Amino acid sequence: MKFVGIVGSNAELSYNRKLLQFIKTQYQDLFELDVVEIKDIPMFNQSDDQTNTAPIQQLNQKILAADGVIIATPEHNHTISAGLKSVLEWLSFKIHPLENKPVMIVGASYYDQGSSRAQLHLRQILDAPGVNAIVMPGNEFLLGKVKEKFDENDQLTDTNTVKFLQGVLEKFVDFVRLVNRLEARKEEPLPKEDLYVTDTIETTIECVDMAAEDWVEQAAAKVNAVEGDTYVKLNRGILTVDQINTFLASMPMELTYADDNNQFLYYNYTKEAEDMLADRVPGQVGNPLALCHPERSLTSVEWVIQQLRSGRQDVVRVHVPTHGPDKFVVHNYQAMHDDEGNYKGINEYILDFKPIVDWYLQQTGLRLEGEIDAGSGASQQDHGVDAGSGASAKA
Template sequence: MKLVGIVGSNAEQSYNRLLLQYIQKQFSNQFDLELIEIKDVPLFNQSDDQTNTPIIQSINRKIKQADGVIIATPEHNHTIPASLKSVLEWLSFKIHPLENKPVMIIGASYYDQGSSRAQLHLRQILDAPGVHALVMPGNEFLLGKVRDAFDDENNLKDEKTIEFLGSVLDKFIRFIEVVSALEGPKTPVMEPEDLYCNSSIETTIDGVDKGADDWVEQASEKVNAVEGQTYVKLNRGVLTVDQINYFLSSMPMEITYADDNNQFLYYNYTKEDKEMLASRHPSQVGNPLAYCHPEKALKGVNWVIQQLRSGAQDCVRVHVPTHGPDKFVVHNYQAIHDDAGNYAGINEYILDFKPIVDWYLQQTGQTLTPGTDAVSGASESTSHSESENDAVSSASVTE
């Protein structure tokens, strides 16, 4: 289970951050907790819209992708800090990632009250129109006299406090499961994807037939694309075009890139299509994604792209067992974002990770447990994403 914890203070030293870090460490066997810092978020000002800045879009995306949110708030003048209130304003102005999201409130303070009044105000804020979070009722965790609560290893000292914190977190996990059952699968409400690339985006190379077998050659000539030993400055490196090709070709997986206009622009060509885990042919590069799939698969393609475009999921994974028992093949559809946090397309990477598993088992002396799905450990029932199957590549798709 994936949770995010919002540090409700912009201070360099914060006991509420310490509390979340303790939860992250102590309860890692129950869930994965990622901490979100708010100290660099600008003050809310509706006349200076910062919604699309990388920091706010990053918080937006992480909350959307999480199963639940834990907010740790201090108490300043009987209420929550101004910095936390400002963040919540941004998250309810033009974006609404907390809507119908399970939220648990905790807090630490120097005195006996343990941020009780701040927590009460925070509940009211989270229930407001535009926020509309699903706050777990009751079960307040109020850590008072926090200066004496942690030992030198930053662990809580009092066993009863630890036990109570564990019980509250257990209830929150069950609360998330109940909410998830009531809400059903995450289905973005969006316009259907234009899988035929009828429109253009800033990086579209116009004037070249997207279905042409020699699209790469025509498009390269059209834009005077560099090649060979021409240097390219990357965000953390300088490589020649040849070096970039060598680097991508050395990846122990099949990589495909489709842009946010749903145009298939690249794959790391290292072997012929019939030898690949997901068949691709050089003549397909440049095609709209609709050309890369049978008609019956387009519904699944649309579903996967909208999961990624909307932020409902950051990565959709599909286990493909048709390659035989000697392979553990997973298709991964990873959302790509630009520097401003905007959706920029899909990185599909496909690999047989059985050699990695075999190597790891040999190194550690461990074995796979018989009778379970060797890849995921899950039951053999088909997930939604599995039923949609291969959504971006040209591999066959059945429904």
Template sequence: MKLVGIAGSIADESYNRKLLKYIASHFSREVDIELLDINDIPMFNQDEDQTESEAVQYLVKKIKSADGVIIATPEHNHTVPAALKSVIEWLSFNVHPLDGKPVMIIGASYFTQGSSRAQLHLRQILEAPGVNAVVLPGNEVLVGDVKNAFDSLGNLKNQGTVDFIHETLRKFIKFVKVINTIDEQEDSAYESEDLGANGTAETTVDGVDMNADDWVEQAAKKTNAAEGSDYVKLDRGLLTVNQLNYFLNTMPIELTYADENNQFIYYNKYLDTKDMLAPRKPGQVGDPLSSVHPGRAVKHVQQVIHALREGKTDLVSMPVPGNGPTKHIMHYYKAMHNENGEYRGINEWVVDLWPIVESYLKMTGKMLVDDPSNKVDASTGASAAPSTDASTGASESEAEPETPSKPDTDASTGASES
């Protein structure tokens, strides 16, 4: 994987550039990071367009050819340096190399906050219309007291800081793969995927407003739908509607159904909205998919659904960016077909895999450790010196199990499109 690193400082002695150099050198076996210089970039002035200048075009070409970008920002008066802001202005004026590009933010400062306010501001800038970068959520790398952070050889002294940077970089590598897997689909046919559900399906309920909060009640009345103690004959069973609800609402996963017309028509009430891993609201049922996804995700939703509809894949899955040591939430999207093999919509399920992994570790007395042969993905988190529960043989390690996978529709976290 090829990344580029940009230090947001033009100072001769920049600790943020030093931090980037350390990361590029120390983790070179896992990822190739090329440092880019912004010293020759002129201050932004839209009246004197420098887009085609050699300095700006150098950045544009390097960023476009990279899989992702790491930006290290100092903090000047609670915000990013003028030089870095000017660079981003040029990169969102007439050229847009950061559009859809995965970006990781890090930073160092003289004081204990470690450029936290500048990083927050930078995140907002990168997600602005016209920039549209896809910023790794959470996972803030904040190196404080930076004057004392490095030894004479340019290495970070604190092992805890090194380990945290390593863990965050691993997450970013997975994040980059997720975003770029989506964008690899060059075929523009996905754009025909109508998320507004303007067509019809065999089960479309005519005469009921899709966006009505009480769509379920209106549609049920319109179709004389079975309810309560009415029986429903299934492929391998006979259940009442009440029994179906009991059964589905006690599934330990969150289920969602979208039909072939891209209308969101069902989710199981396993948990209240506020407690769900992927929150759904009763009033959303019946809505077209365009109404239940943010604008920034529409392109990716179209790509995923189109791939499933056209049979390019039967299953799309991804871990949620920002998973931690005690959670590993996965989204799965499975194409559904009728008895004739015709596409009939999507079965989405969301599940936190960590309790399953944790139970396995406790039952077997095993633990999660780094795979020394896995130099790029680093797909398993390290279990550092865990103790063992004498009663169960369980590892008390809180390692993070992560597996690279295909993306879901909401992999993008960038700003709305301009």
């Protein structure tokens, strides 16, 4: 389970930061905590919209990907800090990542009350229209007289406090599970996908058997498809068919195109199936997607298409760890849309990220700490490695 911990202060010395760092290290067996800062986020000004700037979008994406949020707030003049209030303004102006997100409030202050009044005010803000977070009721953690509570290694020294904090965090984990189950039930069921392509769309080439091994040749003859050195005018360029093939074949990834009718129409054929990251064979082109995957994975295939067609996700990523420790292969299923925003199918691109990461580290002199997270989102439902539109060899 993954949480985001928001430091509610932009001060260089913050006991609320210390508290979140303690929670991150002390209770890592309960959850993974990503502690994030607010000091780089500008003050809210609706006349100078900065919603799409990197600091705000990074926080937005982290909250969206998390199972829950823990906010550690100081108390300034009986309320939360101006910096935290400003962040919450940005997160309820044009974006709403906290909507229906489970939130827990903790706080530390120099005085006996332990930020109690700030926490009460923060609960009211989080319940406001536009924010609509789901705050865990009761179970307040109020850490007063913080200068006396941490040792020189930033560890809480009182065993009863540590024990109480663990109990509150365990309840929050249960609360998150409950909220996420309830929210999942609220989602309207998406329409079923026709993976066998029993209907047609305006671009369907009719009167050609989709399962035919030579579908490409038959379909090309049917519509008098151009080839070779015939020029094709694109939205910003003119290329011959041969140039387009060369261009697509040079891409450092495996590409697959499936249309919005769930028919597999193209892959950049440069290798034989046994040498590919996701094995495909020429005879599969033209097939309904149901014929391109094992029967056991069709539910996963349908789930991915439903997410992309409905707009619930623009891209679904799945790490496939079966290629060995020297590779980090990711299947990316990207929704395609026309100029009017209509869903037009799936662009699946598969690549090994490891050479890119290695090159980046070499160029910057940086290094990775810990292991790369193989997930594509917090507690994303496991729909299997065959979860996309890509045409794996027939089972």
